[in-house]
Amino acid sequence: MNWLIAHRVASIAAANLHHRLGLPEDGFVDVFEALRRSGLMVAGDEMPSLFGAYMPPGRGRHGGILLNSTMSEATIRHTGAHELGHAQMGHERCLADGPDLFSGLPRNKWPDEEKQAEAFAAWFLMPIRAVKTILTRLGLDIPREAADVYQLSLHLGTSFRGAVRHLQHLHMATPDVAAGWRSVQPARLRARVSGQTGQPPARVWDLTSLTDGSDLHVEQGDRLIVRTPRLSDRPTFTGPAAVMMLANPHAVELDEGAEFDIAGNIDLPSPLTVTSPAGQTLWSGTLMPTPEDRRGLLAAAHKPLLVGPRNGARR
Ligand SMILES: [Zn+2]
Numbered sequence: 585m586n587w588l589i590a591h592r593v594a595s596i597a598a599a600n601l602h603h604r605l606g607l608p609e610d611g612f613v614d615v616f617e618a619l620r621r622s623g624l625m626v627a628g629d630e631m632p633s634l635f636g637a638y639m640p641p642g643r644g645r646h647g648g649i650l651l652n653s654t655m656s657e658a659t660i661r662h663t664g665a666h667e668l669g670h671a672q673m674g675h676e677r678c679l680a681d682g683p684d685l686f687s688g689l690p691r692n693k694w695p696d697e698e699k700q701a702e703a704f705a706a707w708f709l710m711p712i713r714a715v716k717t718i719l720t721r722l723g724l725d726i727p728r729e730a731a732d733v734y735q736l737s738l739h740l741g742t743s744f745r746g747a748v749r750h751l752q753h754l755h756m757a758t759p760d761v762a763a764g765w766r767s768v769q770p771a772r773l774r775a776r777v778s779g780q781t782g783q784p785p786a787r788v789w790d791l792t793s794l795t796d797g798s799d800l801h802v803e804q805g806d807r808l809i810v811r812t813p814r815l816s817d818r819p820t821f822t823g824p825a826a827v828m829m830l831a832n833p834h835a836v837e838l839d840e841g842a843e844f845d846i847a848g849n850i851d852l853p854s855p856l857t858v859t860s861p862a863g864q865t866l867w868s869g870t871l872m873p874t875p876e877d878r879r880g881l882l883a884a885a886h887k888p889l890l891v892g893p894r895n896g897a898r899r
Pocket of ligand 1: 666681
């Protein structure tokens with residue numbers, strides 16, 4: 585099976601699973617919610633040589649997914665979607681996904697099941713409607729440069745490289761254009777957007793008035809640049825305790841915006857509102873929390889998390 589066929593099969597399977605699990609296709613796809621609704625047993629643990637694994641259902645046992653809890657949230661989301669792909673497409677073998685497959689083997693040599701699951705992960709995390717909705721929020725029809733793709737990837741909750749690759753499948757980038765974007769280091773993009781060349785923040789959101797009203801799936805360590813003209817040089821804000829406003833913004837002038845650092849966990853969906861000194865709301869967004877099961881996977885690496893019919897849902 586070539587990649588073109590794998591993508592055709594996977595795009596249909598991903599749309600079917602969105603539909604079956606009742607997940608919206610017009611924005612960020614919550615993989616952890618998908619895992620919870622899938623009815624599969626899901627466990628997170630330290631697995632030094634594995635990203636994840638899929639165990640098909642058998643006589644007297646549920647199907648299950650194992651995820652390496654020491655990976656970054658974006659990697660766990662991707663691996664979770666990949667394993668859901670094995671399940672949705674009815675793969676019948678026990679499949680372990682390690683770094684060998686993803687870095688040691690040329691992509692055209694991958695087994696058919698792995699091509700399908702990897703294509704599924706892209707379509708599951710980046711449905712066309714989600715990509716178009718977010719591009720509109722960025723003021724774009726299609727991405728023009730690598731920095732646009734970086735912002736798109738933040739809103740989608742995917743890696744930069746994963747987004748570049750998928751934009752080719754969506755016919756929003758030619759192979760040459762995509763190769764150009766891939767050659768740009770995300771650290772350079774972060775430095776450019778944040779105006780901080782020394783040690784740029786881990787992730788940098790560039791938020792204009794078009795993002796007013798958005799849900800933002802932020803992480804500890806993120807920088808938010810909120811561009812609001814006519815702000816005055818004494819902006820005020822309301823937001824959760826984990827949010828700190830920078831006294832001296834790096835990327836915007838004081839009267840053109842405000843910058844925030846996410847310094848801790850967000851516990852509940854929390855509005856972040858930027859107001860003028862007169863109390864007028866100029867920009868508002870909702871900072872989305874890291875739910876318990878996601879945090880369990882990420883933070884308590886030694887403690888397996890179980891979701892599924894055997895032990896009931898945790899949330
Ligand atoms: Zn796999």
